[in-house]
Amino acid sequence: MLREALLIARKDLRVEWRSKVTLGHVAPLALLILVVFAFAFDANARLLELGAGGLYWVAVLFGGTLLIQRAFDVETEDGNFDAFRMSAIGTPSLFLGKSLGVFLQVVLLELVLVPGVVLLYNVRIENWVLLLAAAVGGTWAFSVCGVLWGAMAAGLRVRATLLPLLLVPVLAPVLLAGSRAFETALGVRADAGWTWTSLMFVIAAVHTAIGLGTFGFLLEEG
């Protein structure tokens, strides 16, 4: 299963590498969102500092949703989902592979956003380990939820507008937990950062299990 999942993830990353959508379009947009927030809260630097964690995850949500949309557009635009259904690749592998592909692209996006937050919002990273753990847990939760709901919306003509509508409520707990954990890691809130991080790993594990069990059904009935 892992070999098949890696095959899918490698293919998705290669498609992105050739099209340069992540670095060429999505990352600049997410950075612009950070810049817009910096202008909006410029008069109150303390507020910007306090909200840095939340604003970071809002930028990840915007950029990540575009990446999930893109991950399914490449499968629907020339009937590639039919080719997957006809292949020897199991649907759990397909789910894992798509999730891994999205995860790595969002990680790339975050590598651009973290320095952006530090520079624009004038914050310092106090706890690197917590920040890394929260980023990994939150990003994996984001990726598996996104792929699960992306598959549900993939067969619909209105998927471009429907996916964010479906995704934001589902991801609200991840955004909340991510924001709280980042605030602790950035030293602006003395809070239970590790508890919030653990919550994100639990959300990620639950959605991974749901995805592995239901992705085949979603592809067949979607």
Place this chain on the structure above:
Amino acid sequence: MSTVVNFHKVVAVAGGFPVLAGLDIEIAKGEIVHLRGSNGAGKTSFMRVCAGLIPISDGDANVLGFDMRDDRRSPRRHIGLLGHDNHLYKDLWVQEHVEFRARATGAEAGDAGAALRRVGLSDRLWSVPIERLSAGQRRRVAIASMLVGRPQLWLLDEPHAALDYEGRGLLDEILVEAASSGATVVFASHERDLSKSVATRVVTLRGGRLWEDSGAA
């Protein structure tokens, strides 16, 4: 000769519309069947039911020994389907794409080169993004992607579309080769000449039912 497709009074519904309305047909191993019929006759739907992409609502269907009422997923790995879409990733290079399809069907990635040569795509095109190819060249990549998986049952919907004269001849040769090596080929086409040059049997559908059958050659 063993039976590869055996449909008995098959009814299939897609999008609330009955696409097959009691179809009876039997196709034996090694046959090359030319499916004919007007638009909406059920040709594409018949192939999608054979591929297990549309479930059957009534009747009995058996494909490659699998009962399609119980299990419509298992036969898929032995079937090659080429529909109106080419199933291509336009950002990938030609060779990358065919290698990916080879691995996805459990074949060797090293077979991609042989498949590309067989469909007449020269080496200089292998490292070109698919989006830069002409429609005919894309169709050849799609055929190579199917060829590399060595399917037992070939389902092709208007496979000659976009191909030039040479490409059509090449595809006909590939279909005959596949059938002579034990595969079964079903293709839908509005071109009547193909019945003479390639097909061993001509089947006409109408309203989701069998209308005319030339019988096995």
